[in-house]
Amino acid sequence: MSEQTESFVSFGEQGAQLTYGSYLRLPQLLDAQHLESDPPAHDELLFITIHQVYELWFKQLLHEVTAAREAMLAGVEGGRLWWAQHLLTRVHVIERVLVQQVDVLETMTPQDFMEFRQRLAPASGFQSVQFRELEFLSGAKDAAYLRRFRGLTAEEEARLADRLEEPSLWDAFLAVLRSFDLAADRDEEVSASMRTVAHDRDQYAVVWALAEALLQHDELAASWRARHVVMVERMIGAKSGTGGSSGATYLRSRLPVQYYPLLWELRSAL
Secondary structure (H helix, E strand, O other), rough: OOHHHHHHHOOOOHHOHHHHHHHHHHHHHHOOOOOOOOOOOHHHHHHHHHHHHHHHHHHHHHHHHHHHHHHOOHHHOOHHHHHHHHHHHHHHHHHHHHHHHHHHHOOOHHHHHHHOOHHOOOOOHHHHHHHHHHHHOOOOOOHHHHHHOOOHHHHHHHHHHHHHHHOHHHHHHHHHHOOOOOOOOHHHHHHHHHHHHHOOOOHHHHHHHHHHHHHHHHOOOOHHHHHHHHHHHHOOOOOOOOOOOOOOOOOOHOOOOOHHHHHHHHHHHH
């Protein structure tokens, strides 16, 4: 038997070392959906599955955004700006999936949701630490969140505190501007530098592409927030959230959030 054949049979079903199920940890994954309703409400499994999938996508987004930030922080001399652009394109595709997943959740009627909603309290989507990490990393840092939410574990609080201290995507983009000898210390300087970039895209093609990628990320995050609040209003109307928030009223207050207001303002100056 050749060395190549021996190497082959040590994997997969023949080698019995690694299978599809063991690689993906399917026994643990498929045992992670435990209903709280009794008798079991039919749609609670859907509700749990959707939110677990969201958290998996949030984990992936954090992975991609962190890598994109590091590539941008290296600047033009780091030679990885193309990689940052590639990863942000992937982020956009994932974020479109997040918006589309709302369609699946909306196949659940308000009556079906009410069969188990009272069992959820005081759990709430407001408590998604990964979602807050993503907001902080994107540039919308809010230290008050740590004070408002008292249900954080020590590990979760530490993660959020780290995100508040570490550079955001916006900080990384400013590093890109500086690597092209463009001023980026004050908002006025950033705006002037971006006007230069916008009017000379031949010289600053990668800077413009990264700015557009960040704006797309911002727009898709806004699309998800808008889609989410309409879904909540359709499901529970003006009721308070299970975690004690004002529900749709709180979510609507988040609609004006912009990660990169200077990039939006640039449109008016072109």
